[in-house]
Amino acid sequence: MARKLILSDHPEEVRKLTESYIQSGNLNFLFGSGASMPAIKVAGNIEAEINSLLIGGNTADANLMAFEFIEELAEASVDLLIEVDEPSVKRTLDNYVDFLSILDGILFERKNILLPRQANLFTTNYDLFFEKAASKLPRVTMNDGFDRTSAVDSRYVFAAEKYFDRTYRSGISNDRLAELPILNLIKVHGSLSWTRYNDKEIRFNDDNFALSGHVQKNNPGEVSKALAKRAVILPNIRKFESTLMERVYFDLLRLFSNSMEKDNSLLICFGFSFGDEHILDITKRALRNPTAQLIIFAYSDTDANSFEDKFCQHRNVVVIDPGSGKRIDFSTFNSILREVGPAGGKPQ
Structure with a gap:
């Protein structure tokens, strides 16, 4: 069964356990909507509510609920990117910046050359907090899966195989190669900055985070059309509005599965409830790998009990x-990772 450690009772044991796995494992993190609080409300039961409408045949109301959910995220992203002086947005961004800085330092100082x-x-998450945070840290290299080596007119195309790239730098006076820390950002449900092109490829579009404009919410056709422009996996049982999004979704889930099947793979989970059945099933299957390890940081003791139940066989x-x-x-x-x-995870 899953092991539980109470942070308030055993802070040093939690630190030592986290450190031992991080220093010896292939690092993977899984973030959910809880990471973007307080700027963005937790997704909660939005998927269950939308599914209930779909099952009842009320497609128009289901689409409207999904549309309003995504537009709320887009509004927060607008505030984020134009740096509106909003305390909740600043606090959330600071948390992301702190995390990326700490993680980059951990990777840079890794002693295990293997x-x-x-x-x-x-x-x-669809939001752009990771991307904005990386832009605040010039020394942090983030790979978001877009091929920027041969773009025409900044039409960067998403290519999942880019996540297999490793980056090295040679010295000026010798040919010795040193691997640079890389953070692979893998947005399994899509992003507000993604756009579909002829339903054949996904392109990076830094304008696509913007609000959809004056959509008549009482017009189901307009709502459906606005939803179709977003390159995201909708929070419902239907999920896919296109074959392209279905293919990308399962490509990224396969990448998640393959990452966990490597020797000494570590998955650290924060802000994620494992309410997504696909991800929960893949995680449970991946944990059949006896060298894999999952550490879940629960927001509350109630959440911790829920995680214990979900992983009681592992x-x-x-x-x-x-x-x-x-x-x-x-x-x-972040304080635990620091x-x-x-150097205490101070920004580089």
Whole structure:
């Protein structure tokens, strides 16, 4: 069964356990909507609510709910990218910047030359906090899966195989190669900055985060058309509005599965409920790998109990419980990682 550690009772044990796995494992992180609080509300039961409408045959209301959910995220992303002075957005962005800085430092100082200086950042979030945070850290290299080597008119095309690239730098006076830390950002549900081109390829579009404009919400046709422009996996049982999105979705899920099947793979989960059945099933299958390890940082003790139930058959799962009445928010999560990283994880 899954092991549970209570952070408030055993902070040093939590730190040592986290450090031991990070220093010896192939690093993977899984982030959900909880990571973007308080700027963006937790997704909650949005998928169940939309599914209930679809099952009842009320497609128009299901589409409207999905549209309003995505537009709320887009509005927050507009504030983020134009740097509106909103305390909740600034606080959330600071958390992401802090995390990327700490992780980059951990990878840079890795002592095991057999392990890549890479970490995979899997997220189901559509928002652009990871991308904006990386732009604040010039020394951090983030690979978002877009091929920028041969673009025409900045039409960067998404290519999942880019995640297999490793980057090296040679010295000026010798040919010695040094691998640079790379953070692979893998957005399994798509992104507000993705756009579909003729339903044949996904292109990066830094204008696509914008709001959809004056859509008449009482017009089901307009709502459906606005949804179709977004290159995202919709939060419902139908999920796919196109064959292209279905293919990309399963390509990225396969990448998630393959990453967990490597020797000594570590998956650290934060802000994710494992409510997505596809990801939950893949994670459980991947944990059949006896060298794989999953560490889940639970927001509350209630969440910790839920994770224990979901992974009750898996011995290679550790659930970090904050303790009764306490919380593990993003800043707390970063403080634990900071103890693992060099120089206290200060920005480079």
